[in-house]
Amino acid sequence: MSAANLAPQPGPPLWLLAELTYRCPLHCAFCYNPVDFATSGPELSTDDWLRVLREARAAGSVQCGFSGGEPMLRDDLELLVAEAHRLGFYTNLLTSGVGLTAERAAALKAAGLDHIQLSFQDSTRELNDFLSHTRTFDLKQRVAALIKDNGWPMVMNCVIHRLNIDYIDRIIEMAVELGAEYLELANSQYYSWALLNRDQLLPTREQLERAERITNEYREKYGDRIRIFFVVPDYHEKRPKKCMNGWGNVFLTVTPDGTALPCHTAKMLPGLAFPNVREMGVREIWYESEGFNRYRGDGWMKEPCRTCPEKEKDLGGCRCQAYMLAGDPAAADPVCDKSPAHGVVVEALARAESGVGRSAPLVFRDPAASRRLAEGAG
Amino acid sequence: MSAATATDACPRVSRRFRLQWEEAQNAWVLLYPEGMVKLNQSAGEIMRRCDGSRTVSAIVADLEQAFGASGLADDVAKFLELARAQQWIET
Numbered sequence: 001m002s003a004a005n006l007a008p009q010p011g012p013p014l015w016l017l018a019e020l021t022y023r024c025p026l027h028c029a030f031c032y033n034p035v036d037f038a039t040s041g042p043e044l045s046t047d048d049w050l051r052v053l054r055e056a057r058a059a060g061s062v063q064c065g066f067s068g069g070e071p072m073l074r075d076d077l078e079l080l081v082a083e084a085h086r087l088g089f090y091t092n093l094l095t096s097g098v099g100l101t102a103e104r105a106a107a108l109k110a111a112g113l114d115h116i117q118l119s120f121q122d123s124t125r126e127l128n129d130f131l132s133h134t135r136t137f138d139l140k141q142r143v144a145a146l147i148k149d150n151g152w153p154m155v156m157n158c159v160i161h162r163l164n165i166d167y168i169d170r171i172i173e174m175a176v177e178l179g180a181e182y183l184e185l186a187n188s189q190y191y192s193w194a195l196l197n198r199d200q201l202l203p204t205r206e207q208l209e210r211a212e213r214i215t216n217e218y219r220e221k222y223g224d225r226i227r228i229f230f231v232v233p234d235y236h237e238k239r240p241k242k243c244m245n246g247w248g249n250v251f252l253t254v255t256p257d258g259t260a261l262p263c264h265t266a267k268m269l270p271g272l273a274f275p276n277v278r279e280m281g282v283r284e285i286w287y288e289s290e291g292f293n294r295y296r297g298d299g300w301m302k303e304p305c306r307t308c309p310e311k312e313k314d315l316g317g318c319r320c321q322a323y324m325l326a327g328d329p330a331a332a333d334p335v336c337d338k339s340p341a342h343g344v345v346v347e348a349l350a351r352a353e354s355g356v357g358r359s360a361p362l363v364f365r366d367p368a369a370s371r372r373l374a375e376g377a378g
Numbered sequence: 379m380s381a382a383t384a385t386d387a388c389p390r391v392s393r394r395f396r397l398q399w400e401e402a403q404n405a406w407v408l409l410y411p412e413g414m415v416k417l418n419q420s421a422g423e424i425m426r427r428c429d430g431s432r433t434v435s436a437i438v439a440d441l442e443q444a445f446g447a448s449g450l451a452d453d454v455a456k457f458l459e460l461a462r463a464q465q466w467i468e469t
Contacts, residue, residue, distance in 0.1 A: 012402045014414065060402025064416060090396060090409035114396070115411040153394060155411050182411070 010296060011058025013252035013286045016050065016089075017264070021069040021256050027364040028121050029032060030159050030194040030201060032264050037131040038370035041257035046076040047277060050083050052254055053198025055282035057087040061252065069256070072099035078107045085112025094157075096121050097143035104213040105146040116147050137174070155157050156180040157214070160190040160211065161357070162373075168211045172218045176226055183226055187233035189321060190348075191265045193365045196373075198348060199357030205349070208236055208348040208361065235345050239310065240333035247295035247319060252286060260285045262292055264318045269329045280316065280363040295319050304338045345348045385451075389437075390430030397425055406467055416468075423437060424457050428433050434458065438468040 022037040034040075041186065044052070052070050053064070056290020057210075064084045071077055072095055086093045092115045093108065100116075142187045156175045160369075163170065168185065175183040187208075188194045188201050203211075215230045234241050244251045244263045258276045261267055267274060274291040275284075286292055294300065298311055305316040316322070325334040326341035334341040351357055363369055391397045396409040406422030408415040417433060423444070427437045438451045461467045 060400070061399055062407065062409065063399075067411065088398065090398075092412055114409075117411065134428075153411055177440075278444065 008048065008149065010248055010287070011250070012343055013056060013250070013282070014061060015063045015251045016053075016056045016061040016066055017065045017253040018052070018071075018080070019069065019253060019255050019264070020044075020068050020071045020074045020080070022319065024069040024096075024365070025073075025171075026070065026121050027366050028159070028193070029044045029197045029251060029362040029364050030161060030188045031365040032189070032192050032194065033260050033365065034198065034265065034267060035192050037365075037368055037376035038367040039374045040255070042256045043074075043256045044254075044277070045081060049076070049080050050136070052079065052277050053084050053087060053089070054147070055277075056252065057084075058088060059286055061282075061285045062090060063092065064087070065092045065094055067094040068209060070096055075355045078104070078111045081108055081113050082111035083148075085114075086098045088343070090370075092117060094119070097139055098145060100143050101224065105150055107263070109150045109152075115155065116152050117157050118143055118147065120156060120174075140178060141173075144180070149225045153182065154178070154180045155182040155184070156323060157184040157186060159188050159193075159309055162187050162203045162352070163201065163208065165203045165211045168217070169214050172215070172226075172228065176222065180226055180227070184229045185211075186229075186231040189234065191324070195324065199351055199360060200362055202235060202348060202352040203233070204352050205236060208233065225304070234317075234335045237350060238337045239312050240335040242314045242322070243318035243321075245331075246315050248292040249296070252282070260289075260291075262295075266291075268320055269323055272329075273289070275287065295329070300334070302330055304336075304340075305332050311370060385438075386433050387469045388430055388433055389428040389461075389469050391425065391428055391436040392465050392468045395466055408430065415464075421457060421461075424454055425461070430463075432449070 022033055022040055056221055066077065066080065066282070071093060074080070081093070082092050090232065091113050093113055094117045097118050097235060108356065118140065131324065156178065158171050171185070172183065189203070190198050194201055212230060215228055219228055248262045252256050253264050255261060255267070256279055258278045259267060259273055259274050260277055260282070272291055272294055275289045280289065298306070298315070301311065301316055305311050317335055319329045321333045321335065322331040323329040325344045326332070326339065331341065332339040394410055398407055403416060404414060406417045406426060407421070408417065408425070411442050422443060424437065425439060434454065438454050441454065442448055442450050458467065
């Protein structure tokens, strides 16, 4: 690589995503945790996490997300939130609400937690019953009340896919009824478990257009009462997303076993070693490690990205998607219609239109399936 | 002139946001759920004075003194309009 191609010194890792655990009471078929999560090494200790928080803050991190799996399963969550708050982080908890009792909510409030993002997911395997499932609704209602009582902003997230997209009006109504101020309707992205289930989860164009139209109608209807974000599924676009706002640009994910990654799924990429926070400090990981430097800037790009007038806009899209769909992490993201591998995305969309494969059983995220799939891959 | 920029109004940073000095960015930032707005220097200097007790006139006077400038009232009013539209401040 010539000096001219070297990326300028990146800014600080503004966003620290602390994936505290892969343990989870749910079995979501669209989970972005790695398919082989069950073979992951031991979780970081409390002291490890406290050190990571301090190092990341010293390196300039300011947003901290506690995620998983289900982060409520860590009984040191309150301790970690308290330290993050003391250090000056804005602290976010991304939870399904399972395990969030009044006692723990009060303890998290006392620890200085700034925000809870409550996700709609069914805690059962009966995905089709998702919206009529009273147990889920009761849980969300109870947790929504706890969020309000503690004065947190009410932010709800729902992953959208073929099996629930036609009920988007009911999802929005439910969010309004629960008092949400923000609702993120995030179309499933096809990584990890969602990729295994793509035929069953990818919506048709007609479904998508209807959902967007209905979302806009609700925006008109409710105005400032609820702000609705609709994240489009990239398969239906002509240009890829600027993944993670650029590789190693803003985001630092630390997985439960301490692996530091530029995004949740980057561990899948071949020929790339990612450092572990047990062995390397956050500053060194961010600025010096090969894993974080590999796809910074544009020196790594191949055609058609290298000479593309839009390359700064999307930075060639997602490295994981390029690897999964084109077999080369340095290729253009096949979502782009300039990509030589774009046909793979066209074919997936054609399968969605025809409905082929949609009746195959869903592969649910659970440790047994994960071990089976890890063995198959190995 | 709106409520936020009336000279006797006392704007304060909205409860939806947290204003904070970030050494690593050498800037004032507004933090909110899963997001951040990095303020430029003048925006930061105005926002840090929006504490709910100072009037817009007092904020202008304080800025003019701090930066040895005059005639900042219009610029401050313009910024406060924008800040209110973004829900960064409330009065």
